Amino acid sequence: MTGSFKVQLINMGTRAAAFQAKLRALHEYHVRLLHNVLPAPSGVDIANNIKYFSQTLLTVLKDVRTSPHELIRDPLEDPTRMSAYPNLEYGNLYNALTMLIDVAPCIQYGQIVFGKALLQCLSCILPFLDKDLIDNLPYLVSSTISVLPPALHQDIVNALCYYILPFTITRRSSDEQECQACQSVSSVIMMVLQYSNNPAHHCQLLECLMTLKHNVVKDILCVVAYGTAVSRTSAAKLLFYYWPAFNANLFDRKVLLSKLTNDLVPFTCQREHCPNSGNAEAAKVCYDHSISIAYAPDCPPPLYLCIECANEIHREHGSLEFGDILHPMQQVSMVCENKNCRSNEKAAFSI
Ligand SMILES: [Zn+2]
Ligand SMILES: [Zn+2]
Ligand SMILES: [Zn+2]
Structure with missing residues (x-):
């Protein structure tokens, strides 16, 4: 074994050990929030831990030769994409983040800092995930809107539109069928319509979806048919706004438009x-x-x-x-x- 190779191996071992220790700390936070053990961790504590993972993931990603964001478009390239990374517990990190979303309402202080770090990490981890987790990611990210404060709703919609949806629902499928992630699109729409009362968020999500997939009108109709009361009303408005031929008097479209011009955040x-x-x-x-x-x-x-x-x-x-x-x-x-x-x-x- 040459000296530099040995050093490299030791560094990799150190990184894996640090990753594992930080994962244990995340679980500890989860348990303490879940069972209300004092002192309760603040959102800032958890955010600092999560930021370590984002930074580690980006450091690993930077050294990869072939673009993971290019490879991710083809599920057949999944083994190639994932073999380019060192062996760290990416799946366990994903699970730990998922469990933290469940206990997010228990966080007393620093919810905003926590939410921002969480969303950033969910975007960083995307190219490291296997097929099943990639398929779950759009819905998981949209579900944070049910537990994070309204001040983060714009960040959630941005994470979906700019970092998650373009690399998940666009994945090729072998048999002309929609991929699993695509089938979750109506649930993603429902989540955003249900928990954000800002029509600008609704429009941003929908316009993003229309650039990425076919038949978004079917997903909207699905929400109109099966959604919760709140999401149905908004879905019907969107339907009449983007497909005005459905509505003869065009009333809803005007109301929505006047609201939109004030609230759209570039x-x-x-x-x-x-x-x-x-x-x-x-x-x-x-x-x-x-x-x-x-x-x-x-x-x-x-x-x-x-x-x-x-x-x-x-x-x-x-x-x-x-x-x-x-x-x-x-x-x-x-x-x-x-x-x-x-x-x-x-x-x-x-x-
Ligand atoms: Zn745990
Ligand atoms: Zn005319
Ligand atoms: Zn610039």
Whole structure:
């Protein structure tokens, strides 16, 4: 055994041991919250522990050669994707996070810090998960909206739209069937409609889904048919807003629109040293995991960038390609805009 290889092995062993110890601490927090053992851990304590895992996962991810976010699109590549990582207890970490979500309402102080760390870690762990856990992830993340405070609802919708849904419900399936994650989409919609009373969140989620999968209208109809009372009402509004042909008088659409314009929060540039100090709307996305982590060390890939940062990074890495981000649906006129229109039926249709 050469000296440097030996050192490398020892480092790996140390990391695995540290990972295990931190996992035990997470379980300890869970037990104390569950059984109300004093002193109860604060959200800040738990968040600090969770941040260790996010940082470890990003450090591991940075060294991987083939893009895990590219491989994840094809379930047949799952063994290749997962063999690129050192042997750490990723599945156990996922389970520990799941159990913490259950006891989140018991956290007295620091719920916001806890919630942010949790959402970030759930986005970081995605490329490390096996098929079953990937399929469960969209619903798991959406379910946090039932236990985290309303101040985090926007963060939850952002986590879903920018980090979770694009890499889970888009996975290829062998037999033309929808993948498991896809089948959970109506439950994800129901969760968000049930617990967020902000129509801007509803629209953001729906517009994101429409860019990622077919037949979102079926998922909405599913919520209208089988959802809870609250989620059904909102689902019906969304149905009439995005598919106006379903509703003759267009009343709900106007109400929803006026609310929307006030509440829509743009997703901003995530680069650590953005010259616009994180206030500029993200317009481009970089899927290269190494570049992403290099420019935003605390952020899970992919990296969402304002135009200025995208241009700057492009100058340094000429071969890099960026994706575009869809902006919220323009407020389209609801009635015919032709001044000489002689029709009795003035509702506008797109052609
Ligand atoms: Zn536990
Ligand atoms: Zn920027
Ligand atoms: Zn007309």
